[in-house]
Amino acid sequence: MTLERHKYDVLVIGAGGAGLRAAVEARESGLRVAIICKSLFGKAHTVMAEGGAAASMGNVNDKDSWMVHFRDTMRGGKFLNHFRMAELHAKESPDRIWELEVWGALFDRTKEGKISQRNFGGHEYPRLAHVGDRTGLELIRTMQQKIVQLQQKDGRETGDMESGIKVFAELTITDILKEDGKVAGAYGYWRESGEEVLFEAPAVVIATGGVGKTFKITSNSWEGTGDGHALALKAGANLVDMEFLQFHPTGMVWPPSVRGILVTESVRGEGGVLTNNLGERFMFKYIPDVFKDKYADNEEEADRWYVDQDNNRRPPELLPRDEVARAINSEVKAGRGTEHGGVFLDVSKRLSAEVIKKRLPSMWHQFYELAGVDITKEAMEVGPTCHYVMGGVEVEPDTAAAVGVPGLFAAGEVAGGMHGSNRLGGNSLSDLLVFGRRAGMGAVEYLKNNRANPVSDETIHAAAAKIQAPFDRQGGENSYSLHAELQEVTHNLVGIIRTGAELKEAIVKIAEIRKRSANVAVSGGRKFNPGFHLAFDLDNMLLVAESTAKSADSREESRGGHTRDDFPGMDNKWRQVNHISSFDGEKVNVRKQALPPMPKELFELFDIHELEKYMTPEETSKGGSN
Amino acid sequence: MARNIKLRIWRGDSTDGGLKDVVVEANEGEVVLDVIHRVQATQMGDLAVRWNCKAGKCGSCSMEINGKPRLACMTQVASFGEEETITVTPLRAFPIIKDLVTNVSFNYRKAMEVPAYEHPKNLAPGEARMEQIDVERSQEFRKCIECFLCQDVCHVVRDHEENKKSFAGPRFFIRIAELDMHPLDTLKNRKKAAQEEHGLGMCNITKCCTEVCPEHIKITDNAIIPMKERVADIKYDPVRWLGSKIRKREGL
Numbered sequence: 001m002t003l004e005r006h007k008y009d010v011l012v013i014g015a016g017g018a019g020l021r022a023a024v025e026a027r028e029s030g031l032r033v034a035i036i037c038k039s040l041f042g043k044a045h046t047v048m049a050e051g052g053a054a055a056s057m058g059n060v061n062d063k064d065s066w067m068v069h070f071r072d073t074m075r076g077g078k079f080l081n082h083f084r085m086a087e088l089h090a091k092e093s094p095d096r097i098w099e100l101e102v103w104g105a106l107f108d109r110t111k112e113g114k115i116s117q118r119n120f121g122g123h124e125y126p127r128l129a130h131v132g133d134r135t136g137l138e139l140i141r142t143m144q145q146k147i148v149q150l151q152q153k154d155g156r157e158t159g160d161m162e163s164g165i166k167v168f169a170e171l172t173i174t175d176i177l178k179e180d181g182k183v184a185g186a187y188g189y190w191r192e193s194g195e196e197v198l199f200e201a202p203a204v205v206i207a208t209g210g211v212g213k214t215f216k217i218t219s220n221s222w223e224g225t226g227d228g229h230a231l232a233l234k235a236g237a238n239l240v241d242m243e244f245l246q247f248h249p250t251g252m253v254w255p256p257s258v259r260g261i262l263v264t265e266s267v268r269g270e271g272g273v274l275t276n277n278l279g280e281r282f283m284f285k286y287i288p289d290v291f292k293d294k295y296a297d298n299e300e301e302a303d304r305w306y307v308d309q310d311n312n313r314r315p316p317e318l319l320p321r322d323e324v325a326r327a328i329n330s331e332v333k334a335g336r337g338t339e340h341g342g343v344f345l346d347v348s349k350r351l352s353a354e355v356i357k358k359r360l361p362s363m364w365h366q367f368y369e370l371a372g373v374d375i376t377k378e379a380m381e382v383g384p385t386c387h388y389v390m391g392g393v394e395v396e397p398d399t400a401a402a403v404g405v406p407g408l409f410a411a412g413e414v415a416g417g418m419h420g421s422n423r424l425g426g427n428s429l430s431d432l433l434v435f436g437r438r439a440g441m442g443a444v445e446y447l448k449n450n451r452a453n454p455v456s457d458e459t460i461h462a463a464a465a466k467i468q469a470p471f472d473r474q475g476g477e478n479s480y481s482l483h484a485e486l487q488e489v490t491h492n493l494v495g496i497i498r499t500g501a502e503l504k505e506a507i508v509k510i511a512e513i514r515k516r517s518a519n520v521a522v523s524g525g526r527k528f529n530p531g532f533h534l535a536f537d538l539d540n541m542l543l544v545a546e547s548t549a550k551s552a553d554s555r556e557e558s559r560g561g562h563t564r565d566d567f568p569g570m571d572n573k574w575r576q577v578n579h580i581s582s583f584d585g586e587k588v589n590v591r592k593q594a595l596p597p598m599p600k601e602l603f604e605l606f607d608i609h610e611l612e613k614y615m616t617p618e619e620t621s622k623g624g625s626n
Numbered sequence: 627m628a629r630n631i632k633l634r635i636w637r638g639d640s641t642d643g644g645l646k647d648v649v650v651e652a653n654e655g656e657v658v659l660d661v662i663h664r665v666q667a668t669q670m671g672d673l674a675v676r677w678n679c680k681a682g683k684c685g686s687c688s689m690e691i692n693g694k695p696r697l698a699c700m701t702q703v704a705s706f707g708e709e710e711t712i713t714v715t716p717l718r719a720f721p722i723i724k725d726l727v728t729n730v731s732f733n734y735r736k737a738m739e740v741p742a743y744e745h746p747k748n749l750a751p752g753e754a755r756m757e758q759i760d761v762e763r764s765q766e767f768r769k770c771i772e773c774f775l776c777q778d779v780c781h782v783v784r785d786h787e788e789n790k791k792s793f794a795g796p797r798f799f800i801r802i803a804e805l806d807m808h809p810l811d812t813l814k815n816r817k818k819a820a821q822e823e824h825g826l827g828m829c830n831i832t833k834c835c836t837e838v839c840p841e842h843i844k845i846t847d848n849a850i851i852p853m854k855e856r857v858a859d860i861k862y863d864p865v866r867w868l869g870s871k872i873r874k875r876e877g878l
Contacts, residue, residue, distance in 0.1 A: 040676070041734060042772055043684045057752075098751035104743030104808065106761045106768060113755030134769065137683065141768060149742030161738055169734075192723055221678040255655020261681045366681055369700055370657070480667040524672030527639065528724040531671035 003460070004197045007452070008034040010443045011186055011201035013173050013228065016044035017136070018412025018432035018439070019207030020143035021096075023165060025440025026205075027150050031447065033165045034199060035147070036188070038208075038223050041169045042144045045209050045221055046432070049136025050264035050362065052118055052128025053433070054426035055093035059114040060126040061309070066090040067605050068124050073427060074606075075290075076122040076320045077390070077420020078560045079575055079614040080241065083598040084397035085418040089427070089434050096433035097129045103149070105142040107131055119269045122320040122424040124294075125309075133264050133362050139429055171197065173227070174536055175463045176204055176235040176408065177455050183235070183407030184453040187463035191533060194526020196464055202453045203443040206232055206393065206402075206410040207436065211245075213483075214541045214548070215386035216491035219251055219262040225537035226544035228414035232393045233543055233583040237402040240416035240578050240593075242391035242544070243551035244561040246423055247496045249324035251385025253342035258370045260385040263345065263363060265425040267380075268317045270359055271306055271350035274328070275379070276336035276343055283316035286327035290613045295319060306350075322422040322560045325384040329496055332383065342383035348376055384496055389544075390423055390561055391551070392416030394580065399442030400435050407446060407453070411439035417578075421560025470535045476521030479534040486513050486541060494549050499565045503553035510549060511587070514542045543588060547581040550590040554579060572616045600624030628653045631703060632711040633661060635673070639724045645713065652703045658712060659687050659698035662726070674725040682840055685773030689726050690715045695775040695838045717778040718785075733774050736794045739824070740801050744813040760809045767804035767849060769841045770797065776835035776845060782828050793825035796835035796845045803849035821857045826850070 010026045012019045015037035026033045037044065056069040070090035074081055097115065101107065107129050108116040117126040131138040147165060155161035173188035185200040208228030212220025229239055250263040268274075276282050284302075287295045295316045296302040302315035317324065328343050337343055347356060353376035357364050360375070367373040367380055393410035394403045400415065402408040412432040419427060493506035517539060522532045557571035558564050578593045603611070603624030611620050631652045634645045648669060650661050659677055666673045677687040680699045687698040692706075692713050706712050720728035776796035783789050794802075799820060806816040820826040831854075833846045843849075 039678055039684075039686060040730065043678045043686050045679070047684050047771070048679050048681070095751065101754050102745045102749075102751050104745070104805075104811070106756075106765050106808070109756055109758040109761060113757055116758075131765065131768070134683070137771065138768060141770075145737075145742060148738055148740075151738060152742055167734075192727075221680065221684070223678060256653060257656040257660045258681070362683065369682065369702075371655070478671070480671070522671075528674035528727055529672040530666060530674065 004195065006034060006197070006199050008032050008199060008201045009447055010203045010205060011199050012036065012205045012207060013186065014207035014209060015041060015167065016046040016207060016209050016412060016432065017139050017143065017429065018436035019205065020147060021433050021436025022205045022207060022411055022440035024143065024146055024150065025437045026443050027165045029444040031444060034201065035167045036171050036173055037167065037169050038172055039170065041167050042140055044140060045223060046140045047137045048219065048262060049429050050133040050262065051120055051266045051269065052130030052135045052426050053097055053139065053429035054120070054123060054127045054424065055097045055129055055430050056090065056127060057094045057097065057115060057117065059110055060117040064125040064127060069127065071605055072123050073424060076424035077422055078570065079420065080559065080595065081420030082397055082417035082596065083602055087602060088397060089418060089431055092434045093430035096430065096437065100139065100142050103142050103146045105138055118266065119318065120425045121265055121268065121318045123426065128426040133266050133360050135429060172533065172536060173231065174467055176231050177459050177463065178235060179453050179456060179459065181406065182450065182453055183405060184455045189467055192528050194529065194532065196467060198455065198460060200452065200455050202450050203407050203409065203446055205439045205443055206408065206414050207412045208414050210413045211389045211544045212386050214486065214490050214545050216487040217251065217260040218386040219248055219260055226540045227537070228410065229392060230540035230543040232402060232408065232410060233581065235405050235408060237405045237408060238394040239391055239547055239581040240394040241551065242547040242581055243555050243579060244390035244421045245386060245548065246321055246388040246390060246561045247325040247384040248387035249321055249328050249384055250345055250382040252371065253381050253383045254340040254371060262385065262387065263380060263382050267345060267347050267360060267363060270347060272317065272345050272347035274317050274343055274345055276331045277338060278336060282331050283319070283324065283327055286323060287316050287319065288323060291319060320422055320424060325496060326563060328384055338381045340381055342381040344379040345382045346379035348378060388413060388423055388428065390416065390419045390421060398438065399445065400439035401442050407450060409439040409442050411435040421562060470520050470522040470532065473519060473521040476519045477516050479520050479531055479538050482513055482517055482520065483534060483538050486510065486545060490545055494545065494552060497563050497565050498552055500553060503549055506549045507546070507553065510542060510545050517542060543583065546588045550588055551579040551581060554590055572614060575614055597625040599626045631661065633665065634711050634713040635665065636715040637725050640722050656703050657699055658691055658701045658703060658714065661703060662698060662714065674727045676727050683771060685771035688717055688773045688775050688778065690717060695778045697773060697840050700840055719778040719783055730774055732790060733777055733797060736798050739794065740798055741813055743805055743808065743811050746810055746812050749810070754810060756809045763807045764804040766843055767800040769843055770800060771841060772797065773840060775838040775840065779834045779838045781832065781834065789828065793828050798824060799826060799853065800843060800845055800849040803853055806853065817853045817856050820853055826853060
């Protein structure tokens, strides 16, 4: 049988927000683009983003600006963010939101008819452009329809709507191919038929999203298996700071089948209150020193904030996600949790049923249909769920080019650096727009000096052999059970609270599972066979888990999405360190690399006393890098 | 708390297939997709089923459960009787690929046939001003998660393959209505196109689409009927008909 081959200028792997935005950019610059999605077009995990996209448009509070957004983002990430990414993100996100409106998006409005903006954890002003609680769906649909618009334009010009940009749905990429040290394309298989496909493309954008399925309790769908992280590692790129995982404080906890499904932060943004089984509003006990001047320490002030934000501090329910998740974890561990091991989140006492159904329609729906709870009348039960990986492919901030692999780009959740040790809610939708576009631009620039890079037969044979291997094995291991074992290990040993001893145990156990995974056999044929699909996803998850466990073992401090019981404090020396994971063909190696220091003009946006909480005296006395 | 339930699953491909009976454990609060996954993990490793979010937000796990088009992730096992056998079959209006997975490319082709949104040429990014009340009409249709249950249930195409060519289906009637009601869209004659090019006239408003919509979009009442009324209004009102002949009137 002859191999199916396609030639494109740019191959975008992943059809969530970042991938689609990159594809639009590359196509509008005249390049031929292929978009790969593992699912059907328009089903990417971006649709699950509920709260909104952060952009300092200043529509609700005109004091907002990119500088304030930049400061909030750096604070949220505990200053481990790559300053340049946070700067670009804060500066460009308003334009990216307005651009969506030009493409047909319909955001909720203010009284003046501008795009409305809502409050969210860690954001000083109301900043999240939103559509009820289905903002991600609006983003995906708008870009999906923008791509159709580009296809219609191509159709008018060439007679073939798919001549310039084509979506390959339900296709999995198993290898990024290189020739002479540069990207040459990618190899994969149609999920439907199991048949193999070769894409020859000198530029590849990875936009595959997250790694949540590595964990037992997660808000991620089956797609979040760290494919892009692993593809990049295997292609010779680095991952940065993989120890930082965001456990979203509010996932559903009951019934068991929905455990982990996200409960949007908007519930708290709209006034939802967290209480324990004693009825105590416990978040007041968990305000860390670095945030004491920004968050109310009593209920009266916290409640007043909802009507007068200028003269009151914010309620502590709106602390950054890592703080709230740890607080909930502590309450449950101390025996003050709900019957099903969560805490209560109640919005029914502050808002009328009508307003709740209008502002949080899909939450109402989700709890009513899946848990039999009417959130307009009663409290929800919630607890932490693995939601987002801050770590990811190490990239050049301006071009989203993967460090070390010419022709490879990464954007969105799969890229690292932007969010430091903890991402603020609302910053991911804006991240994927800003850096999706930049990845597209980066590919366009790269192709000015680099043209097609033909793929050799040897490379093709090696990629094909990998896909066939699980079918040729007899007996062997079951990928479903190995996946379940991996999830137990990560849940128990690499979870929200970690210790050195447990992490070391996890590293050994992950290596054992990885060894056994080389023996995975698949029953049935190639045609739409989920067992076969999982065999490849599993390999990716194992690499990601290894990288996370090793980085977490090395970082002897607690910061953002990495909490060590044996090193509970934040250590300013560790703020200067990024962990870089690379792959030598056998195992993941983790080394330390110096974090690039902020230049003077960004350094001076902060109060020096605030920086002293995060930086060493040598750093603060230097006052920026230039 | 766990109990065994009887599940009957359609297995096969475009050439051959049939219903297979299995007994599988179900726990409290589980949905049909959970038990299908359990069958997959323990009894039928190669059972094909689409799913993503498992929270009713992505519209991937569409199938027919006891003959009714539904999302498997939003259908509680407990909503069936203890002794009742739950039968799951693939969407009937689309060609079968394997087991519970069908080829839904019909819908993506139709999506490409609806002319895209056109923004006012002189309105720069950030300058748009719209009232909340005006965006809400289109927002209702933009809630659509593209599960294609409405397309599956619609009798115009459900058992009439021959109608597919000239009929876009409820999902794309709401897409056209959404653009038609969009406060800023500048493309004219969307309703006329709905009637003449996308088969709006073939719909005889039985409201089956509205009934199966997991997002509770009032497809018939808020999109299809208003468009039909306007089309009829202009097509059959003698004064307006004359007006449209005397000077070129647009905006239908």
